[in-house]
Each structure stands twice: as structure tokens, then as C-alpha cells.
Amino acid sequence: MLNPQWQEIIRQLAYPSFISNEKSEILAWNEAAAEILFDFDSLPALERLMLRLMFTDPSLRQRMVNWEEFARHSVAVFRTYYDKQHGEAFYKEFVERLCADSPDFKRIWELHDVEHKRVNRVYIRKSAEAVPNAYDIHSVASIAEHPDLHICVYTPVLNASQDIPENTAGG
Incomplete structure (x- = not known):
């Protein structure tokens, strides 16, 4: 169970933000995250898995211009957790x-591929x-008393319009 204080902190952030765990479960999010990323309220709690949504939600995938690059990094980070939890049924069944x-x-x-979280x-x-x-x-790891949780904050990048890659989201 997530501390209600952490949910309130996330709710008050201006930038799209959420708290997730190593299973990619979205445990708390703010209105900006629901607007920019996904309406997490529309899903039952057990289906709020960011990694799954990246691969199975066509709308999210289409809206992520650099989907392939982002997906590869996300899977590589997830693999580090998968390897760390070797034998846990959730990970095997999820994959x-x-x-x-x-x-x-x-x-x-x-x-x-295996990677650590990075900006x-x-x-x-x-x-x-x-x-x-x-x-x-930006990912802030090791929320007090929950080393498997992290806060993800999507900070807008100013003047990045010239750097926008061609849409690589694919099918």
C-alpha cells in the first residue's frame, strides 16, 4: 500500500508524474500524467502496467514519436528487475x-539488453x-521504506522542437 502522503505529493506536481514499482505497476499519478500519457483511472489497478501499455495501447504508441528507442530502454530496465527477481511468478507470467x-x-x-534507469x-x-x-x-528511486518504488517526472524540454525525430513508432 502506498503512503497517501506520496499520492498527494504526486498530485500536486505540475509536470506529468507517477509512482511505479519494478513491475511497472502505476501506483499513483497526477492529472498531467493522465492527460499526456494515459487515463490510468480507466483501467483496473491490476492492469495499470506501464510496460504493457507501451506495447499494447495503439494510441500511446502512436503518440510516442521515438517509441522504438524508448521501448528498448524500458525493456532493458525491466530486464534488470526481472533478473533480480529470478523465479518470482509475476515476472515470468508477465513476460x-x-x-x-x-x-x-x-x-x-x-x-x-540490460540497463539502469537514466534520464x-x-x-x-x-x-x-x-x-x-x-x-x-527523471526517476527518483528509493522512496522511503520502499526501495522498489520510484517517482517518474516528465519534465518539459524547452526549445527541443528542432531535435524531434521522425516518428519511429511503427505499426
């Missing part, structure tokens, strides 16, 4: 299910027709 549901996840998973830039459109906005994702 098997996502491999079955997404050929792209399966392809990236089979690369066996990562993502380009997201509010809608499929909108101009993308650049965000640097």
Missing part, C-alpha cells in the same frame, strides 16, 4: 503474456495530429 500479445516486445526482449528523453503528442513535446524523464 510470457506480453511476448504472446506483442511481437515487438518479444523481439526486444530477446535482445537480452531519458521521450517525444509525445497529446493527440495523433499534435506537434510532439519533448520530455526528459
Whole structure:
């Protein structure tokens, strides 16, 4: 159970922000995250898995201009948690299910890349027709008494419009 104080902190942040765990479960989020990323309230708690949404939600995928790069990093970070929790049923079942549901996840998973979280830039459109906005994702790890939780804050990057990559989201 997440401390209600942490939920309130996230709610008050101006930038899109959420708290997740190593399983990629979204545990708390603010209105900006629901507007820019995904309406997490629309899903039951057990289905609020950011990694799964990246691969199975066509709208989110289409709005992420640098989807391939972002997906590869996200899977590599998830693999570090998977390897650390070797044998835990959730991880094995999650990977098997996502491999079955997404050929792209399966392809990236089979690369066996491992990475640590780092500041990562993502380009997201509010809608499929909108101009993308650049965000640097800052992750604050080790929330008091919960080393498996982290806060992700999507900080807008000013003057990044000249750096917007071609849409690499694919199918």
C-alpha cells in the first residue's frame, strides 16, 4: 500500500508524474500524467502496467514519436528487475503474456539488453495530429521504506522542437 502522503505529493506536481514499482505497476499519478500519457483511472489497478501499455495501447504508441528507442530502454530496465527477481511468478507470467500479445516486445526482449534507469528523453503528442513535446524523464528511486518504488517526472524540454525525430513508432 502506498503512503497517501506520496499520492498527494504526486498530485500536486505540475509536470506529468507517477509512482511505479519494478513491475511497472502505476501506483499513483497526477492529472498531467493522465492527460499526456494515459487515463490510468480507466483501467483496473491490476492492469495499470506501464510496460504493457507501451506495447499494447495503439494510441500511446502512436503518440510516442521515438517509441522504438524508448521501448528498448524500458525493456532493458525491466530486464534488470526481472533478473533480480529470478523465479518470482509475476515476472515470468508477465513476460510470457506480453511476448504472446506483442511481437515487438518479444523481439526486444530477446535482445537480452540490460540497463539502469537514466534520464531519458521521450517525444509525445497529446493527440495523433499534435506537434510532439519533448520530455526528459527523471526517476527518483528509493522512496522511503520502499526501495522498489520510484517517482517518474516528465519534465518539459524547452526549445527541443528542432531535435524531434521522425516518428519511429511503427505499426
